[in-house]
Amino acid sequence: MGSHFKSDIRAVFENDPAARSVFEVVFTYSGLHAIWAHRIAHALFRKRWFTLARMIAQVSRFFTGIEIHPGARIGSRLFIDHGMGVVIGETCEIGDDVVIYQGVTLGGTGKEKGKRHPTIGNNVVIASGAKVLGSFRVGDNCNIGANSVVLRPVPDGSTVVGIPGRIVKTNGQRVGDRLDHTKLPDPIIEMFRTMQREIDALKAELERTRRAAESADGRQPVGYGGEKGQ
Ligand SMILES: CC(C)(COP(=O)(O)OP(=O)(O)OC[C@H]1O[C@@H](n2cnc3c(N)ncnc32)[C@H](O)[C@@H]1OP(=O)(O)O)[C@@H](O)C(=O)NCCC(=O)NCCS
Numbered sequence: 001m002g003s004h005f006k007s008d009i010r011a012v013f014e015n016d017p018a019a020r021s022v023f024e025v026v027f028t029y030s031g032l033h034a035i036w037a038h039r040i041a042h043a044l045f046r047k048r049w050f051t052l053a054r055m056i057a058q059v060s061r062f063f064t065g066i067e068i069h070p071g072a073r074i075g076s077r078l079f080i081d082h083g084m085g086v087v088i089g090e091t092c093e094i095g096d097d098v099v100i101y102q103g104v105t106l107g108g109t110g111k112e113k114g115k116r117h118p119t120i121g122n123n124v125v126i127a128s129g130a131k132v133l134g135s136f137r138v139g140d141n142c143n144i145g146a147n148s149v150v151l152r153p154v155p156d157g158s159t160v161v162g163i164p165g166r167i168v169k170t171n172g173q174r175v176g177d178r179l180d181h182t183k184l185p186d187p188i189i190e191m192f193r194t195m196q197r198e199i200d201a202l203k204a205e206l207e208r209t210r211r212a213a214e215s216a217d218g219r220q221p222v223g224y225g226g227e228k229g230q
Pocket of ligand 1: 101125159
């Protein structure tokens, strides 16, 4: 517990340039208070003291605005910045060195039973307002963009943004570049291609009609353009 206590404080200094002194951090960072309360609640939960564990979680929620279910498994050096409105579900698992901002939900979709909350890898940043919903894994070294809604597994090293969340970067490389000028569509070429497709379709239709008419007359079919058929 003592080593956790120190590394939790160190995580604040590593992630928040506004942190000034250990005294200030210990007494004013509600993210820290929520994590410490959770460590006690989780220990009780593991000993099957479920109601007492929930009571501690509720008191912590009242003072910090951060709701962590006592069953959630949290790694080392989690940093919850600002914190208000954070919800972490019962079957959620969080790795080491994770940063979570205000308004983040690590929740279920409301349909599953059993393991129904996400597993977050190591060294992940989950930006303000992001929702990660469902029982899947967010890989190591990922960034989840502010206000995104993530509903599917996220591979290691990805940046996910938007609703529903889509991967825009993998290991620092942009995915599906939206402004690749070599791949911009050419409307004139497209128009010619469309016309060519229509001409081919009309020729084929004309040929079918001509053959049908000739076989109805009992004549020898001739090729398109008047030449003799084989
Ligand atoms: C996602 C985030 C962590 C940055 O990750 P990153 O890997 O450095 O990604 P980039 O900044 O290079 O952005 C990649 C692309 O996603 C877009 N993007 C980034 N964040 C986005 C978001 N929240 N919503 C929509 N698009 C976003 C960028 O515009 C960029 O698009 P482009 O390729 O068309 O230019 C960051 O943008 C973010 O959301 N930070 C918020 C932190 C926060 O919550 N702060 C609150 C403190 S109180």
